[in-house]
Amino acid sequence: MNELEMAAAKDPVCGMDVNREIAAAQGLTAEHDGETYFFCGKGCKLDFTEDPARYFDPSYEPHM
Numbered sequence: 158m159n160e161l162e163m164a165a166a167k168d169p170v171c172g173m174d175v176n177r178e179i180a181a182a183q184g185l186t187a188e189h190d191g192e193t194y195f196f197c198g199k200g201c202k203l204d205f206t207e208d209p210a211r212y213f214d215p216s217y218e219p220h221m
C-alpha cells in the first residue's frame with residue numbers, strides 16, 4: 158500500500174475516494190460514534206451531518 162492509498166478515505170455519502178489530509182485541511186470531516194468521516198465537499202458533509210443514520214443503512218447506495 159502506498160502513501161496515497163493510506164491517505165484515502167471513502168466519502169460515505171457519494172462513495173468518492175477522499176484524501177484525508179486535504180479534507181481535514183478544508184474542514185470536510187465529521188465525527189460520528191467516535192469515528193471520523195471525510196467528505197469530498199460541503200454538500201456531502203452537510204447531508205451526512207443532517208442524517209448520519211441514513212448512510213449507515215446497509216441498503217444505502219453511495220452516489221453522486
Ligand SMILES: [Zn+2]
Binds near residue numbers: 173196
Ligand atoms: Zn461526496
